[in-house]
Amino acid sequence: MLSFLEIAKRSETGPMAIADELGMKIAGIVTGLAKKYDIAYDPEVRVNTDDDLADRVWQAGRDLILEIGLYSINSRRQILFSEREVDEGLAAVRPEFTAGEGLDTALVYRRDVEDNRPPVIFGGPFNADVHQDMFVRLNEAFAGEPLIDLLLLPGYLKELDGIMIRPNSGLSTRAAMFYGRWAREAISRAGRPGLPIVGHAVMALNEVSSANEEWGLRSCDPRAFALISELQVDDVTLTRLAHYQAIGAPIYTSATPLIGGYGGGPVGTAIIGVAGHIGSVMLGSHVMHLGPQHIKYKQQTNAMSLWLGSVVKQAAARNSKMINTTSVTTSGRPGSMQYIYEFSALVLSVVPSGSNLTGPRPAEPLGWNNVSPLMCRLFAEVGHAATKIDRKEANRIADTLHEKYKDKIELKDAPKGLPFEKMYDVNTLQPNDEHWALYEKGKSELKELGVPLE
C-alpha cells in the first residue's frame, strides 16, 4: 500500500495538467465508461436493486481512477496510481476501527448491502454555522442523543466575538482552539467524555491547533477531509492529512460528485463517486463519505441523488471492504415535516445499500444554529429501522416520500424551518412542545408508510 509520503511526492512530480481541461477529460472518459459497461439511469428508481449494475458502476469507477488519479490543485499535477497499487490499497482497507475512548468508544464498521446491523450514526451540527454563544449547549444536546455514535463536525465558527474569521489569521487559529476546547466541554457536559468527535475546524491550516489530547481534539477523534469536485485535493488537505496520519487519527474523507457537473447526469456522476472513494482509500482514509450533490438543487434528496446514493454505496459495499457513509442534506429545514420526509427518503435509499449515516443538515441553513438534535434522533431511528427492510421495500417507501416533497425541492420554495433556540428550551436542553409534536407526527406518518420504527 502506498505511504502518504509517496502520495505527497507524486503531488510534486506527477504529470502536469490544467484543471478545466482535466474536468472535460473526465467528462469524456465517463461517457465512454457508461457505454462500455452499459450503465443507465432509470428515473423511476429511487433505490437500486440490480446487483450487476452496481458491480458495473464499481468497475467503471475503478477504471476512471486508474486513468485520471487525483489532481493536486496547487501543484497542478496528477497523482496517478497503478492497477497493482489500487488493488493493494483496497486489500489493505480496514473494515472496522474504534474511535473515541473509554466507555464511549465507538466501533465504526463496514456494512453489507441489506445488512441487518445498525448503521453507525455520525450526527451533530455538521458544520452548519454555529454561534459561539450556543456552541457548547448545542453540541451538548447532540452529544446527549444516545443513538449518535460519533459527534459530527461541531459547527462552523464563522465569527469570534462578532468579527468574521479570516482563514490563516491569528483569529482563525484561536477559533480552531475554541472549536476543540468547546467540543470537548460539550461531550463532557453531556456525560459522554469519551465520545469521538469528527472534526474539521475553520477550513484552513490553522485548524491543526484544535488538536490537544488534554483539552482539544484527540488522536482518537476522526478528522474529516473533503475531496474537491471532481477528484481534486489541495495543499491544505494534504497538509492536514500529513499531520493527522502522523498522530494516528482516523481519517474520514468525503467525495461530493456533482450531478450535472463534469460527470454529466447521474450515471457519470456515480462513476466519479466510486472513483472518489477509491481515491480516498489511496489517501489512507478509513471512512468513505458520499455527498450525492446536485448542481441545480444544491442538495442531496432529489430523485437523481437518491438513485446515485444507493448505487454508489452498493458498488462500494459489494466490491470492497471500505467503510461507507452517506451525507444527508435537504432542502427543507429543521422544524418542518419536509425535513423529515427528505432525510428519511435518503436514509432508506442508502442504509439497505450498505451505508452508515452522516447528518442530517439543511443544504442552506438560514442563519445560526439551524439544526436539531431531536431530528437527528429520528434520522438515526429511521436508519435503524431501514435495516429491517429490503431494497425493494425501501424503494417503495422512498418513492412515496419523494412524491411528498419533490415540488418544493428548490431551496427558495422549501420550508424555512427554525433555529435551535426556537425548537428547544436552551436551559433544560429539551425540545419544546411544538418540536416534540413534530417529531411524533413525523414518526407516526413514517410508520403508516411502512417504516418499521420501534
Next chain:
Amino acid sequence: MAEHEEILERMRASIVAADETEAMAAAEAALAAGIEPLTALEEGFAGAIRAQGEAFSNLDIFLPELVLSAKAMQAGVSVLEPALKAKGIDAARSGVVVIGTVEGDLHDIGKNIVVAMLRSAGYEVHDLGTDVPIPNFISVAEQTKADIIGLSALLSTTMLRQKDLIELLNLKKIREDFFVIVGGAPVTEAWMNEIGADGYGLDAHMAIEVLDSRTK
C-alpha cells in the same frame, strides 16, 4: 433569403452540436453570403447559446455540453469579430467581466459554469481561476477596462474576501467604476447588502439576469 436562413440555422446547429470547426465555417459562410455580422451574431449564435444556457438551467444538458457549446460560440464569434469591429460593433456588447474564486478557495466548478454562461450571453470574460488575491481582481479589471467584477466563494470562511474587495475599491476611490457581483454557496442577498456589493447570483442563471438588468 432562404439561403440566409439556411446559413443561420447551420450556425445555430453548430452551437448545439458544440462543433467549433463547423461554427467557424458557418460564420465564414454567413459573411460570404452577405449576412450582416450583427444579424449573424444575434440570430445565428446568440439565440442558440442562450437556449443551451436555459437547457443547462433545466439540466436538459450538463456542464460539459455547455462548456463545449460556449467554446464553439467563441470560435464562431472570432470569425465575425473583424466584420463587427468594422461596423463599430463590439462583440463583447454585454460587458467585460473579470471573474475568479477568491483567495483561500479552490472550488471552481460553480465559477466555471458562470464563465460559460457569461460567454454565452455575449460578455467578454477574463477568468482569473481560483485562489485569486483580491488586488489581482482590481489590477486585471483596470487593465482590461472591465466594468464588472465577479467574486466566487464556496466557503463561509472565504466569502469574507468579497467584503475585502469592496473595501479596497472604496479605499482606492474606484468603487463606482465597477459593478461587483458575488456568488457561491454561502452567499445570500443579506450578505450582498451587508458588504455593499451590487448584485449576487444564487446560480449562474440568476447571475446573468442580474448583470443583464444592471444599470451601472
